[in-house]
Amino acid sequence: MTLHTDTAWILFFAGVIFTVALLLGVWKWQKMSTSPTGQAHPYVDIAHRSALLYSFAAGLVSAFVQFSEWPAGVNLAAGGTMVALFLITIANYTRLGLQGTTENQMHNPPSSMRGVLALLIVGEIGGFLVLLTGFAAAQL
Template structure:
């Protein structure tokens, strides 16, 4: 089976996010091994789990890209926006885990956090809605 180029790129992104999740698992294990309580920093744990979940969510995006009726640039843009926000979220968790500066980034949010969260919601929901509409158009109509 030969996948479309756009689906192949999204599948590659899923694989890279999964690889990141595995590497974050090493970091999490290391923190657990040296901690007196045998737990990692909450944001190291969150980064690891989020990367695992986002890698599989990106696989779902790849399936919708492959089955969509939109032109490849539309599918890639829609999936790319979603993937960007997945990776940005993981990055913020890694940042807080590395700095060990908080166990709740919403407690003392930095300037722009609220705007970023709105952009994340619009980007992720909107990007996936485009892919879902392309799937419906191709497969159901």
């Protein structure tokens, strides 16, 4: 079976995110091995774990893209939005781990945080609902 082009792109980025997760795991291990407590900074740990989880989430998203009724452009936009937001979130956690200045980004957040969180909610949940309804229309 040949994957649709939109599916192939989402699956490719799932692999990219998984590769990032593996590299973040090396960084986490390095931080753990040089820390007096044996622990990495919380956001180094969060970046690593979230990248692992997002890589598998992107793989799941690719299945919904493949079997959706909607046109390829709609599926790619919905899945691509989700993947882009996954990558942005991982990058932010990585930035916080590199800075090492906070253990909780929600403690005294910048005023823009509400807008960013709203974008994540709409983009991730909305993108998935588009794919889920396309799947249901085609498969149920």
